Amino acid sequence: MHIHRIAAFTDRGQGGNPAGVALSEQLPSAEVMQQVAAKVGYSETVFACPNGDGSWRVRYYSPEAEVAFCGHATIALGAVLGQTIGPSSYPLALAHDNIEVSVENRNGVWVSVLRSPPTRSAPANSALMAEALDLFGYTHGDLDPDLPPREANAGVDHLIVPLGSRSALSRMDYDLDRGRRFMRSHGIGTVAFVYRESGALYHARNAFAIGGVLEDPATGAAAAAFAGMLRDLGAIEGSLITIRQGEDMGEPCRIEVELTTVAGSPVNVRGTSRAIV
Structure with a gap:
């Protein structure tokens, strides 16, 4: 093969x-x-x-x-x-x-x-959020006051946690084994931390402990779910958002998501590729 x-x-x-x-x-x-x-x-x-x-x-x-x-x-x-x-x-x-x-x-x-599966999102459970904040070493003061945490799906369940500063995003860290237990017990594919630089540009870091990976450099499924979440919150400006991910890992990635205003509809996630030699 x-x-x-x-x-x-x-x-x-x-x-x-x-x-x-x-x-x-x-x-x-x-x-x-x-x-x-x-x-x-x-x-x-x-x-x-x-x-x-x-x-x-x-x-x-x-x-x-x-x-x-x-x-x-x-x-x-x-x-x-x-x-x-x-x-x-x-x-x-x-x-x-x-x-x-x-x-x-x-x-x-x-x-x-890629044209994603349909999207959906709902407010994050308070007990789930308390456990997540403790796992990743954040407090409520680190959160974005204008974008509430939500559980979102575009084929896989994600916990999406908007942070209020780029420096808070840079601090993201956690114990892999504890994170694996957390994600398995709650059926979460990734925990996605995002920072909004503008209405069209976001920065993200995604913990993927359930897959045995501390952090993903780029996560298209979470990007699709996040775009659907923004649409559910009425926080989309225009029809295209760009997500920069992997920068804190030294692996810069660019994800573009295009979407309509129709709630729950699939979104289009775009990216370029290169062969690894």
């Missing part, structure tokens, strides 16, 4: 979040996919095979478990499909949702756009 190693959501050809991408005529067994993902060691590896009806059957695995949906691996998959088959739109049949990724080549750079 050949594994393509792709960094997704790059910023001017640099940085990006690594993902493994495996295309095959049939999906391997769950046991084999888990073994391969653990050996590759990236936060996610995506496996895809043709369905026979023009769509692709897709599964995502972290080093420790299957994941229902992964944005950066989908962006990477789009780049590999573009290189292998050609620029097009590719319907994807996930474990629980049907989505689409389109890809084009712009001056030698592969640009992928």
Whole structure:
């Protein structure tokens, strides 16, 4: 099995979040996919095979478990499909949702756009927030007074915690084992901390302990959920937001999310990719 190693959501050809991408005529067994993902060691590896009806059957695995949906691996998959088959739109049949990724080549750079599952969000439970703040060493004074924490979903559940300053975002840290227990007990895919620089530009850091990863350099699924959350709160200015992530890790990433005003509708998450040599 050949594994393509792709960094997704790059910023001017640099940085990006690594993902493994495996295309095959049939999906391997769950046991084999888990073994391969653990050996590759990236936060996610995506496996895809043709369905026979023009769509692709897709599964995502972290080093420790299957994941229902992964944005950066989908962006990477789009780049590999573009290189292998050609620029097009590719319907994807996930474990629980049907989505689409389109890809084009712009001056030698592969640009992928994933259309997410429907979005939804709700106020974060106060007990959940108290536990999260204690885990990450924050207080209520660190929070953004104008953007309340929420639980949000665009294929995976996320706890999204807006912070009031960029310096607070830079301090994000926690114990991996304790974070894993926290996320497993509450069914959370990632805990996403965000800082609003402007109505169209945000900075983010995402803890992914449930996947065995302390922090993700770029998280497309959380970006989609966050955009849906902003829409639910009426906090969107225009139809496009940019999220910068990975800067505190030395892996700068750029995620663009385009959305309509229709509550709960899917959003489009865009990013560029590069091959990892």
